[in-house]
Amino acid sequence: MIEIKTELTTNKKQKPDLNNLGFGRFFTDHMFVLDYKEDKGWHDPRIIPYQPISLDPAAKVFHYSQTVFEGLKAYLTVDKRVLLFRPESNFKRLNVSNERLCIPAINEELALEALKQLVAVDRDWIPSTPGTSLYIRPFIIATDPCLGVSSAKQFQFIMILSPVGSYYKDGIKPVRILVEDYYVRAAPGGTGAAKTGGNYASSLKGQEMASKDGYEQTLWLDGKEKRYVEEVGSMNIFFKINGTVITPALNGSILPGITRDSMIQLLKAKKIAVEERRISINEIVEAYHNGALEEAFGTGTAAVISPIGELKWLDEKIIINNSEIGEVTQMLYDTLIGIQNGSLKDEFSWTIML
Known part of the structure:
Protein backbone atom coordinates (compact mmCIF):
# COMPACT_ATOMS: atom_id res chain seq x y z
CA MET A 1 0.00 0.00 0.00
CA ILE A 2 1.26 3.50 -0.87
CA GLU A 3 1.96 5.48 2.31
CA ILE A 4 -0.31 8.49 2.64
CA LYS A 5 -0.11 10.59 5.77
CA THR A 6 -3.48 11.11 7.44
CA GLU A 7 -4.43 13.88 9.85
CA LEU A 8 -7.94 13.39 11.19
CA THR A 9 -10.11 16.37 12.03
CA THR A 10 -10.81 17.22 15.66
CA ASN A 11 -13.89 19.22 14.73
CA LYS A 12 -16.32 17.10 12.74
CA LYS A 13 -19.06 18.85 10.79
CA GLN A 14 -22.75 18.28 11.29
CA LYS A 15 -24.18 16.05 8.56
CA PRO A 16 -26.70 17.70 6.22
CA ASP A 17 -30.34 16.70 5.82
CA LEU A 18 -30.36 13.72 3.43
CA ASN A 19 -33.62 14.97 1.93
CA ASN A 20 -32.15 18.35 1.02
CA LEU A 21 -28.66 17.65 -0.30
CA GLY A 22 -28.84 19.30 -3.70
CA PHE A 23 -25.63 19.07 -5.72
CA GLY A 24 -22.18 20.19 -4.54
CA ARG A 25 -23.40 22.24 -1.58
CA PHE A 26 -21.96 20.23 1.33
CA PHE A 27 -18.46 18.85 1.84
CA THR A 28 -17.02 16.13 4.04
CA ASP A 29 -14.55 16.41 6.91
CA HIS A 30 -11.36 15.65 4.95
CA MET A 31 -9.54 16.29 1.68
CA PHE A 32 -6.51 14.87 -0.12
CA VAL A 33 -3.58 17.08 -1.16
CA LEU A 34 -0.48 16.34 -3.25
CA ASP A 35 2.15 18.96 -4.10
CA TYR A 36 4.34 19.41 -7.16
CA LYS A 37 7.58 21.35 -7.56
CA GLU A 38 9.77 21.17 -10.63
CA ASP A 39 12.83 19.97 -8.69
CA LYS A 40 10.90 17.43 -6.57
CA GLY A 41 8.08 16.18 -8.76
CA TRP A 42 4.80 15.16 -7.12
CA HIS A 43 5.39 14.69 -3.38
CA ASP A 44 3.94 14.73 0.14
CA PRO A 45 0.61 12.90 -0.35
CA ARG A 46 -1.65 13.58 2.62
CA ILE A 47 -5.22 13.46 3.87
CA ILE A 48 -6.00 16.47 6.02
CA PRO A 49 -9.07 18.17 7.52
CA TYR A 50 -11.15 20.00 4.90
CA GLN A 51 -9.97 23.61 4.87
CA PRO A 52 -9.51 26.71 2.71
CA ILE A 53 -6.58 26.88 0.28
CA SER A 54 -4.05 29.68 0.73
CA LEU A 55 -2.71 30.95 -2.61
CA ASP A 56 -0.59 33.86 -3.74
CA PRO A 57 -2.65 36.43 -5.71
CA ALA A 58 -0.23 35.90 -8.60
CA ALA A 59 -0.88 32.14 -8.77
CA LYS A 60 -1.16 31.22 -12.43
CA VAL A 61 -4.46 29.43 -11.99
CA PHE A 62 -6.10 32.83 -11.46
CA HIS A 63 -4.59 34.49 -14.51
CA TYR A 64 -4.10 31.81 -17.16
CA SER A 65 -6.59 29.10 -16.11
CA GLN A 66 -4.01 26.32 -15.93
CA THR A 67 -6.29 23.86 -14.20
CA VAL A 68 -8.03 20.54 -14.84
CA PHE A 69 -10.62 18.52 -12.93
CA GLU A 70 -12.62 15.30 -12.84
CA GLY A 71 -15.95 14.11 -11.46
CA LEU A 72 -16.97 10.66 -10.28
CA LYS A 73 -19.04 9.05 -7.53
CA ALA A 74 -19.03 6.53 -4.70
CA TYR A 75 -22.20 4.62 -3.87
CA LEU A 76 -23.49 2.87 -0.75
CA THR A 77 -25.27 -0.37 -1.56
CA VAL A 78 -28.28 -1.77 0.28
CA ASP A 79 -25.97 -4.19 2.12
CA LYS A 80 -23.64 -1.29 3.09
CA ARG A 81 -20.84 -1.96 0.62
CA VAL A 82 -19.08 1.07 -0.89
CA LEU A 83 -18.64 1.03 -4.68
CA LEU A 84 -16.54 3.33 -6.85
CA PHE A 85 -17.58 3.53 -10.51
CA ARG A 86 -14.73 3.36 -13.07
CA PRO A 87 -12.25 5.54 -11.11
CA GLU A 88 -9.29 4.29 -13.19
CA SER A 89 -10.92 5.82 -16.28
CA ASN A 90 -11.24 9.18 -14.53
CA PHE A 91 -7.57 9.31 -13.57
CA LYS A 92 -6.52 8.22 -17.05
CA ARG A 93 -8.64 11.04 -18.51
CA LEU A 94 -7.20 13.46 -15.96
CA ASN A 95 -3.74 12.75 -17.35
CA VAL A 96 -4.99 13.34 -20.89
CA SER A 97 -6.24 16.75 -19.72
CA ASN A 98 -2.91 17.33 -17.95
CA GLU A 99 -1.00 16.76 -21.17
CA ARG A 100 -3.14 19.32 -23.04
CA LEU A 101 -2.78 21.93 -20.27
CA CYS A 102 1.00 21.38 -19.79
CA ILE A 103 0.50 19.96 -16.29
CA PRO A 104 2.80 17.15 -15.10
CA ALA A 105 1.17 13.72 -15.21
CA ILE A 106 0.04 12.24 -11.90
CA ASN A 107 0.72 8.68 -10.77
CA GLU A 108 -2.67 7.06 -11.45
CA GLU A 109 -2.00 4.22 -9.00
CA LEU A 110 -1.26 6.74 -6.25
CA ALA A 111 -4.37 8.76 -7.11
CA LEU A 112 -6.59 5.68 -6.90
CA GLU A 113 -5.11 4.57 -3.60
CA ALA A 114 -5.50 8.10 -2.20
CA LEU A 115 -9.13 8.13 -3.30
CA LYS A 116 -9.81 4.79 -1.64
CA GLN A 117 -8.26 5.97 1.62
CA LEU A 118 -10.05 9.34 1.54
CA VAL A 119 -13.46 7.73 0.92
CA ALA A 120 -12.73 5.21 3.70
CA VAL A 121 -11.93 8.04 6.14
CA ASP A 122 -15.18 9.85 5.30
CA ARG A 123 -17.26 6.73 4.68
CA ASP A 124 -19.98 7.85 7.11
CA TRP A 125 -20.70 10.80 4.79
CA ILE A 126 -21.96 8.55 1.97
CA PRO A 127 -25.73 9.06 1.88
CA SER A 128 -27.91 5.95 1.97
CA THR A 129 -31.26 7.11 0.56
CA PRO A 130 -32.17 5.98 -2.98
CA GLY A 131 -30.70 8.14 -5.74
CA THR A 132 -28.02 9.71 -3.54
CA SER A 133 -24.24 9.28 -3.73
CA LEU A 134 -20.90 10.75 -2.72
CA TYR A 135 -19.61 13.02 -5.47
CA ILE A 136 -15.82 13.07 -5.85
CA ARG A 137 -14.04 16.10 -7.31
CA PRO A 138 -10.32 15.66 -8.09
CA PHE A 139 -8.65 18.80 -9.48
CA ILE A 140 -5.23 20.28 -10.18
CA ILE A 141 -4.35 23.97 -10.00
CA ALA A 142 -1.22 25.92 -10.96
CA THR A 143 0.05 27.61 -7.79
CA ASP A 144 3.20 29.22 -9.23
CA PRO A 145 3.20 32.93 -8.19
CA CYS A 146 4.38 34.41 -11.50
CA LEU A 147 2.61 36.53 -14.11
CA GLY A 148 4.74 35.38 -17.02
CA VAL A 149 2.71 33.55 -19.67
CA SER A 150 4.29 30.11 -19.39
CA SER A 151 3.56 26.76 -17.79
CA ALA A 152 3.71 26.83 -13.99
CA LYS A 153 6.41 25.05 -12.06
CA GLN A 154 4.28 24.45 -8.96
CA PHE A 155 0.92 22.68 -8.71
CA GLN A 156 -1.45 21.12 -6.20
CA PHE A 157 -3.58 18.03 -6.81
CA ILE A 158 -6.59 18.03 -4.48
CA MET A 159 -9.60 15.75 -4.00
CA ILE A 160 -12.74 16.81 -2.14
CA LEU A 161 -15.97 14.91 -1.46
CA SER A 162 -19.59 16.05 -1.46
CA PRO A 163 -22.73 14.08 -0.54
CA VAL A 164 -25.28 14.75 -3.29
CA GLY A 165 -28.94 14.09 -3.76
CA SER A 166 -30.79 12.55 -6.65
CA TYR A 167 -30.34 14.69 -9.77
CA TYR A 168 -34.06 14.40 -10.45
CA LYS A 169 -36.02 15.34 -7.32
CA ASP A 170 -39.36 14.49 -8.91
CA GLY A 171 -38.16 11.59 -11.03
CA ILE A 172 -36.39 11.51 -14.38
CA LYS A 173 -38.15 13.81 -16.85
CA PRO A 174 -37.36 15.00 -20.38
Missing part, protein backbone atom coordinates in the same frame (compact mmCIF):
# COMPACT_ATOMS: atom_id res chain seq x y z
CA VAL A 175 -35.77 18.44 -20.68
CA ARG A 176 -36.13 21.19 -23.27
CA ILE A 177 -32.99 22.14 -25.22
CA LEU A 178 -32.11 25.25 -27.23
CA VAL A 179 -29.77 24.63 -30.17
CA GLU A 180 -27.12 27.37 -30.05
CA ASP A 181 -26.45 28.96 -33.45
CA TYR A 182 -24.04 31.77 -32.47
CA TYR A 183 -21.81 30.91 -29.51
CA VAL A 184 -19.57 27.84 -29.57
CA ARG A 185 -18.22 25.69 -26.75
CA ALA A 186 -14.99 24.50 -28.38
CA ALA A 187 -13.18 24.41 -31.72
CA PRO A 188 -10.75 22.08 -33.49
CA GLY A 189 -7.30 22.33 -31.94
CA GLY A 190 -8.73 23.83 -28.74
CA THR A 191 -9.30 22.31 -25.31
CA GLY A 192 -12.73 20.76 -25.85
CA ALA A 193 -11.47 17.22 -25.21
CA ALA A 194 -9.81 18.26 -21.94
CA LYS A 195 -11.77 18.64 -18.71
CA THR A 196 -10.67 22.17 -17.88
CA GLY A 197 -12.54 25.04 -16.28
CA GLY A 198 -12.31 27.37 -19.28
CA ASN A 199 -14.54 25.09 -21.34
CA TYR A 200 -17.30 25.46 -18.78
CA ALA A 201 -16.84 29.21 -18.36
CA SER A 202 -17.20 29.67 -22.13
CA SER A 203 -20.47 27.73 -22.06
CA LEU A 204 -22.15 29.96 -19.47
CA LYS A 205 -23.30 32.62 -21.94
CA GLY A 206 -25.11 30.09 -24.09
CA GLN A 207 -26.68 28.55 -21.00
CA GLU A 208 -27.81 31.99 -19.86
CA MET A 209 -29.42 32.68 -23.23
CA ALA A 210 -31.17 29.29 -23.19
CA SER A 211 -32.54 29.93 -19.69
CA LYS A 212 -33.96 33.30 -20.75
CA ASP A 213 -35.88 31.47 -23.48
CA GLY A 214 -37.23 28.94 -20.97
CA TYR A 215 -34.92 26.08 -21.91
CA GLU A 216 -32.91 23.96 -19.50
CA GLN A 217 -29.79 23.37 -21.59
CA THR A 218 -27.88 24.36 -24.71
CA LEU A 219 -27.06 22.02 -27.59
CA TRP A 220 -23.62 22.98 -28.93
CA LEU A 221 -22.70 22.74 -32.59
CA ASP A 222 -19.17 22.45 -33.96
CA GLY A 223 -17.02 25.58 -33.85
CA LYS A 224 -16.00 25.50 -37.52
CA GLU A 225 -19.14 25.04 -39.60
CA LYS A 226 -21.83 25.28 -36.90
CA ARG A 227 -23.55 22.32 -38.52
CA TYR A 228 -22.55 19.25 -36.58
CA VAL A 229 -23.84 18.32 -33.13
CA GLU A 230 -21.20 18.09 -30.38
CA GLU A 231 -22.44 18.25 -26.76
CA VAL A 232 -25.53 19.23 -24.79
CA GLY A 233 -24.84 21.44 -21.77
CA SER A 234 -21.94 19.67 -20.04
CA MET A 235 -23.01 16.24 -21.31
CA ASN A 236 -22.46 14.01 -24.31
CA ILE A 237 -25.52 13.47 -26.50
CA PHE A 238 -27.22 10.51 -28.21
CA PHE A 239 -30.05 10.25 -30.76
CA LYS A 240 -32.10 7.17 -31.65
CA ILE A 241 -33.02 7.33 -35.34
CA ASN A 242 -34.75 4.43 -37.10
CA GLY A 243 -33.71 2.03 -34.36
CA THR A 244 -30.02 3.02 -34.36
CA VAL A 245 -28.50 5.03 -31.53
CA ILE A 246 -26.09 7.67 -32.85
CA THR A 247 -23.61 9.78 -30.87
CA PRO A 248 -21.11 12.30 -32.23
CA ALA A 249 -17.69 10.75 -32.83
CA LEU A 250 -14.85 12.04 -30.66
CA ASN A 251 -13.07 14.66 -32.73
CA GLY A 252 -10.76 16.54 -30.36
CA SER A 253 -13.37 19.12 -29.33
CA ILE A 254 -15.77 16.70 -27.62
CA LEU A 255 -15.10 15.45 -24.09
CA PRO A 256 -14.65 11.65 -24.04
CA GLY A 257 -17.27 11.04 -21.37
CA ILE A 258 -16.93 7.97 -19.17
CA THR A 259 -20.72 7.71 -18.92
CA ARG A 260 -20.81 8.05 -22.73
CA ASP A 261 -18.43 5.13 -23.10
CA SER A 262 -20.44 3.10 -20.58
CA MET A 263 -23.64 3.70 -22.55
CA ILE A 264 -22.01 2.60 -25.80
CA GLN A 265 -20.82 -0.63 -24.16
CA LEU A 266 -24.28 -1.25 -22.69
CA LEU A 267 -25.97 -0.70 -26.06
CA LYS A 268 -23.63 -3.16 -27.74
CA ALA A 269 -24.20 -5.71 -24.96
CA LYS A 270 -27.97 -5.34 -25.45
CA LYS A 271 -27.56 -5.88 -29.22
CA ILE A 272 -28.86 -2.39 -30.00
CA ALA A 273 -27.25 -0.79 -33.05
CA VAL A 274 -25.00 2.13 -32.08
CA GLU A 275 -22.87 4.42 -34.23
CA GLU A 276 -20.19 6.99 -33.42
CA ARG A 277 -20.09 9.46 -36.30
CA ARG A 278 -20.67 13.04 -37.32
CA ILE A 279 -24.32 14.00 -37.23
CA SER A 280 -25.61 17.36 -38.40
CA ILE A 281 -28.48 19.35 -36.98
CA ASN A 282 -30.05 19.19 -40.45
CA GLU A 283 -30.02 15.38 -40.33
CA ILE A 284 -31.81 15.50 -36.98
CA VAL A 285 -34.43 17.93 -38.29
CA GLU A 286 -34.96 15.76 -41.37
CA ALA A 287 -35.31 12.63 -39.22
CA TYR A 288 -37.92 14.46 -37.15
CA HIS A 289 -39.97 15.41 -40.22
CA ASN A 290 -39.73 11.85 -41.52
CA GLY A 291 -40.89 10.39 -38.22
CA ALA A 292 -37.55 8.62 -37.72
CA LEU A 293 -36.31 10.59 -34.68
CA GLU A 294 -37.37 8.31 -31.82
CA GLU A 295 -35.36 9.33 -28.73
CA ALA A 296 -32.64 11.72 -27.58
CA PHE A 297 -30.70 11.95 -24.32
CA GLY A 298 -27.59 13.43 -22.74
CA THR A 299 -25.18 11.48 -20.54
CA GLY A 300 -22.86 12.55 -17.73
CA THR A 301 -21.73 11.78 -14.19
CA ALA A 302 -24.23 14.01 -12.38
CA ALA A 303 -27.48 12.91 -14.04
CA VAL A 304 -26.36 9.64 -15.67
CA ILE A 305 -29.01 10.24 -18.35
CA SER A 306 -30.99 13.36 -19.13
CA PRO A 307 -33.81 12.55 -21.60
CA ILE A 308 -34.57 15.24 -24.17
CA GLY A 309 -38.19 16.01 -24.97
CA GLU A 310 -37.78 19.07 -27.15
CA LEU A 311 -35.16 20.79 -29.31
CA LYS A 312 -35.55 24.34 -30.57
CA TRP A 313 -33.61 24.99 -33.76
CA LEU A 314 -34.01 28.50 -35.19
CA ASP A 315 -37.81 29.03 -35.21
CA GLU A 316 -38.78 25.35 -35.14
CA LYS A 317 -39.68 23.26 -32.11
CA ILE A 318 -38.81 19.58 -32.47
CA ILE A 319 -40.85 17.41 -30.10
CA ILE A 320 -39.20 14.05 -29.44
CA ASN A 321 -41.25 10.97 -28.46
CA ASN A 322 -44.17 13.17 -27.35
CA SER A 323 -41.83 14.66 -24.71
CA GLU A 324 -41.77 11.31 -22.93
CA ILE A 325 -38.88 9.09 -21.87
CA GLY A 326 -38.01 6.58 -24.55
CA GLU A 327 -37.74 2.85 -23.96
CA VAL A 328 -34.00 2.67 -24.67
CA THR A 329 -33.31 5.77 -22.57
CA GLN A 330 -35.13 4.29 -19.58
CA MET A 331 -33.39 0.92 -19.98
CA LEU A 332 -29.94 2.51 -20.08
CA TYR A 333 -30.68 4.66 -17.04
CA ASP A 334 -32.06 1.77 -14.99
CA THR A 335 -29.19 -0.54 -15.98
CA LEU A 336 -26.35 1.86 -15.24
CA ILE A 337 -27.89 3.06 -11.98
CA GLY A 338 -28.36 -0.59 -10.97
CA ILE A 339 -24.69 -1.38 -11.64
CA GLN A 340 -23.53 1.72 -9.81
CA ASN A 341 -25.57 1.08 -6.67
CA GLY A 342 -24.91 -2.67 -6.65
CA SER A 343 -28.50 -3.81 -7.26
CA LEU A 344 -27.54 -5.29 -10.65
CA LYS A 345 -24.61 -7.57 -11.42
CA ASP A 346 -21.60 -5.76 -12.84
CA GLU A 347 -20.87 -7.72 -16.01
CA PHE A 348 -18.26 -5.18 -17.14
CA SER A 349 -15.99 -5.04 -14.03
CA TRP A 350 -16.66 -1.31 -13.78
CA THR A 351 -17.06 -1.06 -10.00
CA ILE A 352 -14.42 -1.25 -7.27
CA MET A 353 -15.54 -2.27 -3.80
CA LEU A 354 -13.86 -0.67 -0.79
